[in-house]
Amino acid sequence: AQSVAQPEDQVNVAEGNPLTVKCTYSVSGNPYLFWYVQYPNRGLQFLLKYITGDNLVKGSYGFEAEFNKSQTSFHLKKPSALVSDSALYFCAVRGTTSGTYKYIFGTGTRLKVLA
Amino acid sequence: EPEVTQTPSHQVTQMGQEVILRCVPISNHLYFYWYRQILGQKVEFLVSFYNNEISEKSEIFDDQFSVERPDGSNFTLKIRSTKLEDSAMYFCASTWTGTYEQYFGPGTRLTVT
Known part of the structure; x- marks a missing residue:
């Protein structure tokens, strides 16, 4: 079964x-x-998102994430946090085999950036 | 920029009543989804819909739930007989073939009293 863990609330x-x-x-x-x-x-x-190719993917607002297959991880990173980044962040996974096409979300991590 | 829209933004209903939540996905998207989120917590998958039929559904999506795409633009979620525990934010999302990222609507807050 598909699952996602975000260990930090x-x-x-x-x-x-x-x-x-x-x-x-x-x-x-x-x-x-x-x-x-x-x-x-x-x-x-x-x-x-990571679909295929380069393990380091860049996204909106200066965020990036690294796909690590051996550790089954996909951590979100940003070099310099802004107060406006404070929000709830969700990781999601979708499978590529029959029966796993649904998107499963983690429980979310609340990011607080302190001025 | 095209966006997913949902109506109503807030629906209050009595236990046992039927509700229909409406969504208009982005026009050239082909895959449609419903999720729910209780109290700003976990986002739970309900159902996915493609080519006018359900492609996957979760254990939450029991016989009380149904989805429909009655015309070329709307995508609806019906709950036949609401329960108190159905109170949640319901989000619609859509995806275009080949890109995989989902675009979410602003949500409908359902309150069952």
């Missing part, structure tokens, strides 16, 4: 410091991996 980081939000996954076959951000009372907004 909340991550606090000072403005200007690098941030990392962790995600590990489990899926049979090759994964498609995604990060979404949710601001209060809003829908989820796509940040970046």
